[in-house]
Amino acid sequence: MTAHDIRLPPSLRFIQRDWLSSNHLLGRGPEGNVLVDTGYSTRRDLTLQLVDHALGGASLDRIVNTHTHSDHVGGNAALAARYRCSITIPAREREVVERWDEEALHYGTMGQHCDRFTADDWFDVGDRLRIGGLEWQALGSPGHDMDSLLLWQPDHRLLVSADALWEDGFGIVFPEFFDEAGFAAQAATLDMLAGLDAAVVIPGHGPMFTDYPAALDRARRRLSYLRANPQRHALSALKVALSFMLLDRQRIGLRDLETVWGRLPLVQRINRKYFDKEVATLTREVLASLLAAKVARIEDGWLLPVGQAG
Template sequence: MTGTIQGVIVPVTAFQQNCTLIYDSESKHGVVIDPGGDVPVILDAIKEHAMVVDAIWLTHGHIDHAGGAMDLKDQLGVDIIGPHKDDKGLLEALEDQAKMFGITDAVRNVTPDRWLSEGDRLAFGGHEFEVLHCPGHAPGHVVFYNRAAAFAHVGDVLFRGSIGRTDLPGGDHATLIASIKDKLLPLGDHIGFVCGHGPGGRFGEERQTNPFLN
């Protein structure tokens, strides 16, 4: 029997990135989204919630979202899925990103087992997610959308009251705004979202009050 989608936010690293565990309440099968680092902390959370991890999903290739992916893959023996192949260059330069930020933890470049494209579908525990390619913050950024639960994991595309940075390599402000207005907001005001940093919200509230969208 398929249960409901459960979500657990695990803030990791000095960037306080929202590594997210999402899983089915009945089978406990689920995925880890954006393990940016602090892998022992993530593993403890997985154990605490008795999760059965089917895969690691990446929204994009920045170090705070993907820095711990290869280590976690080794620990769990699961595939890394995503992001879009346009982030290949970022994932191949994670070790350089670590040096740039003065990060001393072991960070390894990431080679995903599968790239994602617009319109792809992923699933765990009977829950299906649609993949939306939403560049602007990063060229290969993707969003995971579950229509049945009216829920999206938007990574660093959109925040409560703000939007993703566009001053990093591969960023583009106009492209990011187009991703939000053309792909996310049309899903409906009632859609709830989890983002890569800080609290989530609903698209309707952002459409009405987010100063970057008006």
């Protein structure tokens, strides 16, 4: 079954984005219109257009965020300004959002932007939320983000997996770079997910999918591969950081690359911990890797993405 063949209950609508902005799930029910995750701030105009179109002239009543990474909450402020909707975030991220600590939220560390927003409500593991007229259970999913929450709908066996599980892997396990046991947490999350019998998975990035056992198997093999040699994970994170910046900016001057990317606090932290290389050397190596993977290209002194952000 392809992603286009997957059918959700009529009260739910999936909006697929890209690797800069998270996917969205829009639910319409007696509790009002609820949107799960809102994309990245610099694509706020496109987010507004997509959500406006999906709503068909109706209002948005509530935003629910699975976690507070910039690509999942970046549209919160713009959507709240337009619709006067409430915003619900994971309870364990309440304090850092209230004081808007960009270092604790890792926006500054990763060189990312997020429009400031105010959360109105919080939810935690074990809580139940109504979305699309259905009751969803909040499940803890530490690993990619230690405070991330998933949404599980047992009647229709629907799983909003955020970045804990994609069709081909999972998000970078960032806590590993901040001296937390991220790999162990990700393993525990995959073990927990193995106890569910999901029929449809709605991931944070990429298409919806139905072959749940195969995705879990790929994720477990990926985790084992990364744990066996943490430098692999570190290199993957560096490539993701550069790819994300490139998708956001759409072009970076080759002469500026070492400064704008190589000096990011996250890049410096990873370099000190795993590689201990000159910034210029590390920059050249990560650039070569992106070019070889054909996710970036060089033209007239500029580094350009292959494909556009949406």
